[in-house]
Amino acid sequence: MNGPRALALAALAALAALPWVLARHQLSILTDLLIFGLFALSLDLIMGYTGMVSFGHAAYFGLGAYGSALVLVHSGQPVPVALLAGALLAGVVALPVGWFSTRATGIYFAMLTLAFAQLLYTVAYKWRDLTGGSDGLAGVPKTTLFWGGPSLATPHAYYFLVTACVVLALLLCRALVRSPFGRALQAIRENERRFVALGRAARPFKLVVFVIAAALAGLAGALFAPFRGFASPEVMFWVLSGQGLMMVLTGGIGTLIGPILGAMVFILIQEVLSSYTEHWMIFSGAVFVLMVIFLPGGLVGTARRLVTRA
Amino acid sequence: MTILETRGLGRTFGALRAVADVSLRVETGELRALIGPNGAGKTTLFHLISGLLAPTSGQVAFRGDDVTALAAPARCRRGISRTFQITSIFPELSVLENVRIAVQLKAGGNFRLLGGRALLEASERRARDSLGALGLLDRAREPAAMLPHGDQRLLEIAMALAQQPELLLLDEPTQGLSPEDTAATVAVIRRIARERRVTILLVEHDMDVVFDLADRVSVLHFGQLIAEGTPDAIRGNLDVQTAYLGGPE
Amino acid sequence: MAIFVEQLLNALALAGLLFLVSAGLSLVFGILRVVNFAHGVFYMLGAYLGFTTVAVSGWFWPALLVVPPVVGVVGALLEASTLRFIYRRPPIYQLLLTFGLALILEESVRVLYGPTAKGIDPPPLLEGAIGIAGTLYPRYRLFLIVLSLAVGAAVWLFLQKTRSGLVIRAVAQNSEMADCLGADIARVRTWVFGAACALAGLGGVAAAPMTTAYLGMGIGVIVDAFVVVVIGGLGSIPGSMAGSLIVGAAQTWGAYYLPETAMVIMYAVMGAILIFRPWGLFGEEE
Numbered sequence: 001m002n003g004p005r006a007l008a009l010a011a012l013a014a015l016a017a018l019p020w021v022l023a024r025h026q027l028s029i030l031t032d033l034l035i036f037g038l039f040a041l042s043l044d045l046i047m048g049y050t051g052m053v054s055f056g057h058a059a060y061f062g063l064g065a066y067g068s069a070l071v072l073v074h075s076g077q078p079v080p081v082a083l084l085a086g087a088l089l090a091g092v093v094a095l096p097v098g099w100f101s102t103r104a105t106g107i108y109f110a111m112l113t114l115a116f117a118q119l120l121y122t123v124a125y126k127w128r129d130l131t132g133g134s135d136g137l138a139g140v141p142k143t144t145l146f147w148g149g150p151s152l153a154t155p156h157a158y159y160f161l162v163t164a165c166v167v168l169a170l171l172l173c174r175a176l177v178r179s180p181f182g183r184a185l186q187a188i189r190e191n192e193r194r195f196v197a198l199g200r201a202a203r204p205f206k207l208v209v210f211v212i213a214a215a216l217a218g219l220a221g222a223l224f225a226p227f228r229g230f231a232s233p234e235v236m237f238w239v240l241s242g243q244g245l246m247m248v249l250t251g252g253i254g255t256l257i258g259p260i261l262g263a264m265v266f267i268l269i270q271e272v273l274s275s276y277t278e279h280w281m282i283f284s285g286a287v288f289v290l291m292v293i294f295l296p297g298g299l300v301g302t303a304r305r306l307v308t309r310a
Numbered sequence: 311m312t313i314l315e316t317r318g319l320g321r322t323f324g325a326l327r328a329v330a331d332v333s334l335r336v337e338t339g340e341l342r343a344l345i346g347p348n349g350a351g352k353t354t355l356f357h358l359i360s361g362l363l364a365p366t367s368g369q370v371a372f373r374g375d376d377v378t379a380l381a382a383p384a385r386c387r388r389g390i391s392r393t394f395q396i397t398s399i400f401p402e403l404s405v406l407e408n409v410r411i412a413v414q415l416k417a418g419g420n421f422r423l424l425g426g427r428a429l430l431e432a433s434e435r436r437a438r439d440s441l442g443a444l445g446l447l448d449r450a451r452e453p454a455a456m457l458p459h460g461d462q463r464l465l466e467i468a469m470a471l472a473q474q475p476e477l478l479l480l481d482e483p484t485q486g487l488s489p490e491d492t493a494a495t496v497a498v499i500r501r502i503a504r505e506r507r508v509t510i511l512l513v514e515h516d517m518d519v520v521f522d523l524a525d526r527v528s529v530l531h532f533g534q535l536i537a538e539g540t541p542d543a544i545r546g547n548l549d550v551q552t553a554y555l556g557g558p559e
Numbered sequence: 560m561a562i563f564v565e566q567l568l569n570a571l572a573l574a575g576l577l578f579l580v581s582a583g584l585s586l587v588f589g590i591l592r593v594v595n596f597a598h599g600v601f602y603m604l605g606a607y608l609g610f611t612t613v614a615v616s617g618w619f620w621p622a623l624l625v626v627p628p629v630v631g632v633v634g635a636l637l638e639a640s641t642l643r644f645i646y647r648r649p650p651i652y653q654l655l656l657t658f659g660l661a662l663i664l665e666e667s668v669r670v671l672y673g674p675t676a677k678g679i680d681p682p683p684l685l686e687g688a689i690g691i692a693g694t695l696y697p698r699y700r701l702f703l704i705v706l707s708l709a710v711g712a713a714v715w716l717f718l719q720k721t722r723s724g725l726v727i728r729a730v731a732q733n734s735e736m737a738d739c740l741g742a743d744i745a746r747v748r749t750w751v752f753g754a755a756c757a758l759a760g761l762g763g764v765a766a767a768p769m770t771t772a773y774l775g776m777g778i779g780v781i782v783d784a785f786v787v788v789v790i791g792g793l794g795s796i797p798g799s800m801a802g803s804l805i806v807g808a809a810q811t812w813g814a815y816y817l818p819e820t821a822m823v824i825m826y827a828v829m830g831a832i833l834i835f836r837p838w839g840l841f842g843e844e845e
Contacts, residue, residue, distance in 0.1 A: 053651045055596075100830055103837045107594045107650060107793070111785040112833075115826065118782045122822050172424075180419050180426040180433075187411045190400035197362065197398070198415040198469070199386035208421070238778055242658050249655060279670050285662035292656045293644055 015163050019156050031159045033267050034166045035223050037260035040247035041166075041173060042216035047245070048254030049177050050209050051189030052102075055110045056117025057244050059097075060090040060214035062124060062236030064221025069137040069231035070130075078144045079152050079161065083222040090218025091211050093120070098210035102203050105192065114238065121236040136232025140225045152226075162223050166260070169216055173256050176212070185209055246288045252300030261299055312374070313338040313477055313509050314359065319368035320533075321354055328354040330533040331368070336477070341503045341510045343520040345544075346530035352513045353395050355530065356481050359511070360392045361385040372477070387416060391475035393466040395482045395513070401455035405446060405465060408454050409437035412469040440472035443505075444498055460491035464498065471502060478502075480512045484519055496522055521545065561694035566811055568691070572700040572769075574807030575707025579762030580780050581787040581799040582714060583755030589731035589794035590751045593642065593653040597661040599781025600668075601756040605630050605763025606772035607668055610677040619682035619768070626764045627757040634756025635749050642752070643745065661777070669774055676773035699768055706765055710758070711800065718796065727751060731794060783810075786825060790832050792842020801840055805832075 019027055039061050046052045064086035071082040101112040124131050131137065142152045145161070152158050176182045188195050188202045195202050225231040234240075243266065251262020269287065273280035295302050314336040321329045329351040336342050346352050357363035359370055361382035369378045377385055386392075391412075400408050413433040414420060422429060441447045444464045449457060454465060463483055470478055483499065484492045496519055503510050503523075514520045520527060521541040529537040529550050537547050544550055584598045605626050612622035637660055645652050680686075681699040688695040718724040730747060762780075763772070770776065787806050791798030806825055813824030832840065 047651075053654065100833065103833055104789075107588075107654065108789060108838070110654060111594070111789055115782055115786055115789070115829070118778075119822055119826050175424045179424050180414055180422045180429050182423075183407065183411060183414065183430070184420050186403060187400050187407075187415075190402055191398060193362075194394075194398045194400065195411075195415070196382055197360065197386065197392060197394075198412050199383050199473070200415045200420060201381070201383050205420070208423075212423075238782075239662075242662065245655055245658065279666055281666040282663050282670070285659045285666065289641055289656055289659035289663070292652055292659060293641065296648065296652060 012167070015167075019159055024155055027155050027159055029267070029271065031155070031162050031227060033264045034162050034260075035220050035227065036247065036267060037263040038166045038169055038220040038223070039217055040244055040251065040259035040263040041169060041256060042213045042220065043244045044248050044254065044256060044259040045173055045176070045213040045216070046206075046209055047248055048256075048259075049182065049189060050185045050206060051192075052206060052210065053106075053110045053245070054210075054213075054241070055114035055238070055245075056120075056241050057113070057213075057217055058238065058240035059117035059120040059236050060094060060217035061221035061224070061240060061244075062231070062233070063090040063093055063120065063214075064218030065225040065231040065235050066124065066131060066137070066221075067218065068222035069140045069225040072140050072143060072226055073137055076141065076143055078146050078149065079142060079226060080146065082143075082226065083165070083219055086222025086225070087215045087218040090221065091215035094211045094214030095207075098207045098214070102206045102210065114241070117236065117238065117241060121233055121238075124233045124236050131231075131233075134233060136230050136234075137225075138230045140229050140231065142226045158227060162227070165219060165223060169219065170256060170260070173216075177256070181205070181208070246284075248298075249296075250288070250291060250298055252298030252302075252304075255298070255300040258298050258300035265299065311338045312336070313372065314511070315371040316355075316359065317369045317371070319355070319358055319365050319370065321351075321358055321363060322366050327533050329358060329365075332530070332533070332535050333368075334528060334535060336509060336511055338476075338509055339507060340525045341499075341512065341523055343512045343514055343524035343527045343541075344530060345514060345517070345520055345527060350530040351533040352530055353481060354533075356392065356479055356511075356513060360390055360479055386473070386475075389476035390479065391470035391473045391477075392479035393463075393470050393481055393483060395485060397459070397462045397466060399454045399462055399465055399469070402453055404451055405454050405457065406434065406437055406441065406450035408465060409440055409468050409472045410434050413437050413440075413472045416473045437472055440468045443471065443502070444468045460487050460495075463487065463491075464495065467495075467498070467502075471506065471508075474506075475508060478508050478510045480510060482513050482515060484514065484516055492516065492519065499523060561692060564692040565694050565696060566815055568696055568700060568704065570804075570807040570811035572703045572807075573811060574803040575703050576762050576766050577780075577783055577787050577803040577806055578707050578711060578800055579765070580759050581784040581791070581803055582711070582796055583758040584781075584784050585788050585791075585794055585796060585799045586727075586731075586758075587752055587755045588788075590727060591642070591646070591653075591748050592650065593646075593657065594650075594793070595752075595755070596654060596657040596781065597637075597664060598657075598755070598759055599777035599779070599784065600661045600664040601630050601634055601759040601777075602763040602766070602780050603668060603772070603774070603777035604633065604664060605760030606679075606767040606770075606776060607672055607677065607763075608760070609764035609767045610672075610679050610772045613679050619679070622679075622764050623761070627761040630760025630763070631753040631757030635753030638752040639749050643748070646748075665774065665777060672772075674774060676771040677767075678771045679767040681768040703765055703769070710761065714758075714796065783825075786829050788839070790829055790839055792836075792839030794843075795839075795841035798839055798841030 018030060043057045046054055067086035067089035068082035071077055071085045097116045101109050104112055125134060142158055144151055152161055184205055188205060192202050247263040247266045248259040250266055252258025269284055270280055273283050297305060312335050316332055316334045319329060319332045332355060344352055358365050361380060369376055372388060372390060410433045413436045417433060419426060419429045441450055444467060446461060446464060446468060457465060467483060484495050487495060500523060524541055527541055527544040528535055536549050537544060580602050584595060587593060587595050608626045608629060609622040612625055613619055641656055642653060685699045685702050688697050718728055783806060787799055787802035790805055791802030805828060809825045809828045810821055813821035
């Protein structure tokens with residue numbers, strides 16, 4: 001068995017065993033880590049593999065959260081229905097936003113995604129009847145796995161649901177970046193002008209991957225709402241978009257597993273710092289600035305370089 | 311048979327007329343060189359033919375069809391492949407993947423989101439074939455950015471060639487090459503033209519290369535075609551000497 | 560008629576503030592090829608430092624003079640200590656770095672000033688309203704219009720008529736010029752970055768009597784400024800002037816006719832312009 005595969009199996013075994021080792025609140029933190037890992041993973045698809053830096057990715061996380069919260073609060077359907085609704089809502093909204101934003105590239109694209117995200121944030125804030133305004137939607141229940149099925153209300157059950165979603169999403173993304181489509185994305189990232197001269201317009205590819213990434217971010221948000229029990233405008237705020245970028249960069253851009261690890265490290269740093277000071281954002285901002293300057297490959301990129309050098 | 315024809319093709323940038331009223335005919339199977347002093351509009355003309363720039367006047371016809379309204383990707387799919395004056399590759403991708411993606415983009419199946427292994431393997435075979443023809447096969451696994459400059463120029467030709475084009479546009483393939491690399495590149499181009507039976511339109515500064523390779527030569531000056539003929543005829547043409555040297559010798 | 564004039568003046572005052580911020584954003588992009596995400600935070604910093612200066616001195620005018628240079632120095636120091644080292648990287652890293660700076664600055668302001676908004680009184684001279692075309696209009700907003708026009712003219716004169724301005728325009732137009740300047744380019748970058756931050760700081764001080772100084776005003780203004788430069792074209796000062804006027808008008812009349820969806824109007828305008836000019840009105844395709 002080769003190294004990466006052995007590591008992957010070990011990680012899976014650890015994920016399966018951890019609920020019996022960890023205390024209740026630790027398991028809750030781990031669930032949180034995984035949800036944001038999924039969010040960062042989805043961002044890596046567009047940022048790391050296609051070279052499209054979105055400054056508004058939190059919008060789709062938020063849309064997913066609202067979509068799933070609305071389904072659960074109003075209809076009490078099983079959680080997977082809510083997950084589907086959240087991912088779908090994010091994907092559908094991403095379609096027109098992506099259509100506009102992919103008209104531009106590079107920095108213009110980043111600014112457009114931010115502008116649209118702030119617009120969606122404002123809508124979530126103002127559409128009081130539907131979203132509850134600044135209070136958000138509270139009391140989002142963890143219902144069941146399927147109609148008449150087992151309840152997901154225990155920490156263990158919900159943890160396993162999240163783990164399953166994250167592992168499946170990771171496998172999906174891995175297959176995606178290795179497919180003909182995924183290879184084309186990487187060529188666009190490397191040199192869009194050359195890509196076009198080789199016979200395909202780049203925009204359809206970018207739009208499709210933008211929608212896929214949004215739907216996956218929506219899935220993360222849809223898992224988040226019942227886990228925390230609420231959806232509020234906070235989860236669509238630009239700060240979360242920026243934190244997503246940090247997670248991706250911390251872990252290693254364009255590595256899929258890196259952003260998940262990056263999200264874990266990022267949130268753990270945050271947990272540790274916030275137990276010492278309420279102004280942890282200053283320090284995590286500083287750590288991030290230092291990482292950008294000194295470790296542009298992130299954890300996974302740097303580790304790989306060390307391994308190949310050894 | 312005429313494979314490429316431009317009729318009164320022109321392109322202005324503000325007040326600058328980069329290409330003006332160019333009517334050019336290239337016959338199937340020929341190796342045509344396009345020469346002219348710096349700033350004569352050669353690269354602009356290439357952009358107009360490959361569709362990267364839209365003309366401000368005139369038409370481009372490929373195999374008898376008017377393709378003026380088609381964008382670059384569509385023209386490429388019809389059979390016009392090109393290289394760039396400034397090396398344009400996918401730097402972080404492997405040499406093999408650079409060529410393979412060129413095959414895939416033309417062959418189709420680009421929206422296979424999952425799987426597609428057979429497709430990948432088929433395109434890889436063709437890519438290897440093209441790399442072999444240019445002698446780059448032993449470096450297939452390296453990132454393209456690691457290749458020396460001369461090999462990167464060849465890689466660009468390999469990418470274009472792997473698309474099995476009917477018309478190949480080469481924009482200064484020997485730019486910045488050492489004399490040895492230039493000689494090797496000339497040999498490669500001659501072999502391609504013979505073995506693959508592809509029509510080649512070549513922009514070149516090195517007159518030795520031009521007179522060595524070309525069947526016919528077209529001369530561009532201040533955006534206009536001022537002469538066309540066999541290499542020997544062009545060598546003796548007074549207008550051409552004026553364009554290059556500022557006056558008859 | 561009276562309402563129209565009032566709305567027109569409101570639009571101009573808003574456009575003036577947007578111009579002070581977006582001009583610097585555009586200038587920095589033109590010279591450094593960096594979109595400074597932290598630019599809005601310098602605007603906020605200006606507003607808070609303005610509050611402090613007014614609180615200490617009891618006067619408004621000193622704030623207008625003292626705060627912009629201070630904000631400019633903070634900006635220049637940050638550029639020289641962080642951004643300077645990564646210009647050779649792909650643009651995304653510079654964007655991310657300024658994002659990190661934005662987080663640090665935003666949180667530092669929260670630590671220093673606390674979460675509540677800080678109000679500044681306009682100077683006595685500019686308090687109250689005067690009658691224009693049958694309507695009473697706040698003097699302070701008229702002052703904002705005059706101030707931003709004056710700054711706009713000063714920036715334009717500086718760029719057109721001075722040697723330094725010439726160098727800056729040359730670098731902005733042709734980034735290869737940067738290499739010809741050799742060692743000087745580092746200094747040009749730092750100065751331009753600092754000057755742009757000073758402009759944002761000036762905008763912040765000037766805005767504070769109208770909007771108060773509050774957390775989140777930075778992100779609010781940077782999003783608007785992004786829309787401005789997307790409409791006008793990055794790197795173009797006339798573009799950011801035109802963009803500011805369009806956004807100012809869209810927001811003002813949007814808020815008047817459709818108070819709940821004013822933001823939507825702004826984006827609709829931006830979308831419409833982008834369909835025809837993806838690089839903005841005065842921008843050039845990359």
